[in-house]
Every structure is written in structure tokens, then in C-alpha cells.
Amino acid sequence: GENVEQHPSTLSVQEGDSAVIKCTYSDSASNYFPWYKQELGKGPQLIIDIRSNVGEKKDQRIAVTLNKTAKHFSLHITETQPEDSAVYFCAAKDDDMRFGAGTRLTVKP
Amino acid sequence: DADVTQTPRNRITKTGKRIMLECSQTKGHDRMYWYRQDPGLGLRLIYYSFDVKDINKGEISDGYSVSRQAQAKFSLSLESAIPNQTALYFCATSDLNRRYGYTFGSGTRLTVV
Numbered sequence: 001g002e003n004v005e006q007h008p009s010t011l012s013v014q015e016g017d018s019a020v021i022k023c024t025y026s027d028s029a030s031n032y033f034p035w036y037k038q039e040l041g042k043g044p045q046l047i048i049d050i051r052s053n054v055g056e057k058k059d060q061r062i063a064v065t066l067n068k069t070a071k072h073f074s075l076h077i078t079e080t081q082p083e084d085s086a087v088y089f090c091a092a093k094d095d096d097m098r099f100g101a102g103t104r105l106t107v108k109p
Numbered sequence: 110d111a112d113v114t115q116t117p118r119n120r121i122t123k124t125g126k127r128i129m130l131e132c133s134q135t136k137g138h139d140r141m142y143w144y145r146q147d148p149g150l151g152l153r154l155i156y157y158s159f160d161v162k163d164i165n166k167g168e169i170s171d172g173y174s175v176s177r178q179a180q181a182k183f184s185l186s187l188e189s190a191i192p193n194q195t196a197l198y199f200c201a202t203s204d205l206n207r208r209y210g211y212t213f214g215s216g217t218r219l220t221v222v
Contacts, residue, residue, distance in 0.1 A: 001168075009149070034210040043113070043199050043213030044152070089151060096167075097211065101151040 002027040004092050006100025014108055019080050021103045023090035024072040030092040033066060033073045038087045038102075048075070080107045112136045115200050115214035122190050122221055130185045130217045132200030139204065141183040142211065143167075143175060146197040155198075158183055190221040 003026040013019050025033075031052040036044035050057045050064045050073065057064050061080075066073040073092075077084055085107045090100040113134045122128050132141065143155040154167030156175040164175060172194060174186045187194055197218050201211040 004151075006151075036210075036213075041215070043201075043215045044211075045213070046210040049210055096154065099152040101149055 002030055002092055002094060002096060002098040004090060004098045004100045006090050006103055008103060009101065010104045010106075012106045012108060013080050015080060015082060017080055019077045019084070019105055019107075021075045021088055021090070021105070022072060023074070023092070023100050024070075025092040025098075026071065027092070027094050028068075028071065029094040032093040033064070034091050034093075034097075035062075035064060035075050036089040036091070036099075038089065040086075044089055077105075080105075082107050082109050111215065113200055113202055113212050113214035115198075115217050117217060118215065119218045120220070122219070124191055124221055125189050128187045128190055128219070130198055130200075130219070132183045132185070132214060134181050134183075134200075134202045134212075136202050136204075136212055137180075138202035138212070139180065140202060141177065142201040142203070143173075143183070143185045144199045144201060145169060146199060146216070152199065155185065187219075187221075190219075192221045195219060195221050 006023045034049035037047045038044040050066050061078050063076045087102045087104050089102050116131045142157040144152040153169050155173050158164050158177045161177050176184050197216050199216050200214040203211050
């Protein structure tokens, strides 16, 4: 089955800096790669996703890149703000959706 | 109102007790899932259901059972709770094509003492 590894487990950045979270997956058949943001006391919320026929997708300050050959994908957040502080999860799906272990992002004002 | 509602939000129960966690959705999605979240382990799938008559085990189904009472309702039961089932539990839904990813509930924090 699919195995998703996510790094780093914690990330602290200064407000205004960029943050990058990386994930690798094992199943070359995976074709859908969502990213979720989980704020304290809430369930994960989908913030951006990418399908295997696309190499990059951007939505305002967040972007996701996918390298199918290397089987890795990354989340990029630019101009970080304190409200970006949360736990971020990547996931990869073929038949099943498998999640990474999460990255706790802290944006210091 | 939330699209995916989980009850209770918090629960403390004793070892050996039976407990049910409930999930209801107004998304009209056919697929529903139960996940368990532990620190450092991410989200692990317990059970999933593609429709009322279709129930499937996930990667960590031992010690759990589920019931899909209707398209909108999916409950998770712990027949005899044990302390290592202490965790945060999430229900999620998706449409047939999972086009927009999963919609998660706010979670149930379960503590087994």
C-alpha cells in the first residue's frame, strides 16, 4: 500500500518569510495529492490539491508542486502570517488516501 | 450548521465500556470514513463506507466496528474500550469522484481511563 512521509515535523518561521513542507510517496499509481490545514480544536480542512497530470498549482499565497518521477510533492506558503500557524497534512491517493504524519507550523510575529 | 457533525466532542470512559461515536453529514456525499489521529502518526483509517450496504475495514480496524444507518449517518463503536484507544477521532466524507477531497468533522476527543 501507499506510504507517505512528511518533513519537517515542526517548522518555525518569522512572519513574512516563506515556509516549505515536503512529502514523498511510495505508490507510483497515486494520482491525487491534497494538502490539509488543521487548526487547534478543529478538523483538517482542504487548502489545495493537485492531480498527477499537473506539475504545479497556485492559489494566492499557497502553491503545491509535484514531481512524479521522484515521487515527491511540496507545499509552499509565501508571506506567512500568524494565522497560518497550524498543523499541515499531506496525503496521496490511488485507491486509498494515505496521510503524512503532519507538520506543525508556527509563524512568529 | 457544520457540513459534517460529530458527537460527542469530548468523552471520558472507563476501560471495558462500550462507546459509540456518531457522525452525520449534510453534504449529500456517498462516501464516509472514520479516522484516528495520534500525535506523530497522522491520520489512520479505521473503517470506510461507500454506501449504506458497503462497509470496509481500514488499516487499524481491530477493536472497532461501524454502522451506516443511512446515507447521512455513520457511527463508530468501541465494544470494549481500552486505554490505547485514547485518541482524537475524525469522521470524513467525500463524493463519488473525491473531486474536492475529504470534508472532515471537528473531531471527538476520546479518553479511556
